[in-house]
Amino acid sequence: MKPFPQGAADLCIHCGLCLPTCPTFVETGSEVESPRGRIYLLKTLNENRFRLDETLAEPLDHCLGCLACETSCPSGVPYRNLIEFYREQRTEKLGPRSRKESLLINQLIPRPGLLEMLANVYRLLGIHQLARGLAKLLPSSRAQRSLLLAPKMQASRPSVLSAPSPQDGPELWFHPGCIADAFYPADQQDSVSLLRLAGYRVHRMDEVSCCGALAHHAGFQKRAEQHTSELGQVLPPEQILVPSAAGCASHLKDQGMRVKSLARALLEAPQNLPVSFPGDFSIVVQDPCHARHGLADGDAVGELLRSLGANVVEPANQD
Numbered sequence: 229m230k231p232f233p234q235g236a237a238d239l240c241i242h243c244g245l246c247l248p249t250c251p252t253f254v255e256t257g258s259e260v261e262s263p264r265g266r267i268y269l270l271k272t273l274n275e276n277r278f279r280l281d282e283t284l285a286e287p288l289d290h291c292l293g294c295l296a297c298e299t300s301c302p303s304g305v306p307y308r309n310l311i312e313f314y315r316e317q318r319t320e321k322l323g324p325r326s327r328k329e330s331l332l333i334n335q336l337i338p339r340p341g342l343l344e345m346l347a348n349v350y351r352l353l354g355i356h357q358l359a360r361g362l363a364k365l366l367p368s369s370r371a372q373r374s375l376l377l378a379p380k381m382q383a384s385r386p387s388v389l390s391a392p393s394p395q396d397g398p399e400l401w402f403h404p405g406c407i408a409d410a411f412y413p414a415d416q417q418d419s420v421s422l423l424r425l426a427g428y429r430v431h432r433m434d435e436v437s438c439c440g441a442l443a444h445h446a447g448f449q450k451r452a453e454q455h456t457s458e459l460g461q462v463l464p465p466e467q468i469l470v471p472s473a474a475g476c477a478s479h480l481k482d483q484g485m486r487v488k489s490l491a492r493a494l495l496e497a498p499q500n501l502p503v504s505f506p507g508d509f510s511i512v513v514q515d516p517c518h519a520r521h522g523l524a525d526g527d528a529v530g531e532l533l534r535s536l537g538a539n540v541v542e543p544a545n546q547d
Contacts, residue, residue: 246297295521319447343410426497441479478522491528
């Protein structure tokens, strides 16, 4: 078990600049649901003034891990180290937050074939349409309704791009991931094609399905280290890895790997993409929190789209 990151906790000066950026504090107005409140709670637990139980775990479990607090912090508190320490402690002392989470991480994620089968069943049985109908009839929270009413997944659509690997050019290793590859396989293939059109020699890493990010965020540290180690063994030393998801990229960057987002790789490509948008074409871009705060590279997608002629519209509150 890792030691408590005391140095990270001591950097917090309780200034409160993180409060308006924290979604759980904004929603509840409760100090214990804020980054500085959680840091103080973790310090008291480490000093054995309280014993961790489900009551004290509740506000810590509510943390989304969006890392917006890190971006707003003038002291540079590495909050991710503190919340990840807690999650490992929580799993070891109290068990996983839910059986569903444990099942997903320990049984489904390591089995890409099973994930793909579930994705196909989800589509073929029309479960999504049933869920959308129920969402309109049954009382539920706004968040639950939003999930049920979300657009249908595009797993069954064909890939729209096809590009051979160039004979020369810089090499990249593309990791399609576990969930993304099972539910959105065409998107992953199109990503590879875009990189090839931009002049990269792309190696698609299908040998290892999961990078370990989900297990890491849930506190299953040994499982996370196993997945990350397996990926590191396949990736040649000092090579650049392009994960398909921002959460994966942020996690692998924290583990010391050379990582670029897909958008950043395309911006820095050896040749321009043979793609352009008409001047009046507008695209709304919502940056993932892991790209904006975890990778500190939130504007890469907007920058790429603007370079291709699109008018990029950003929401007033990106987080």
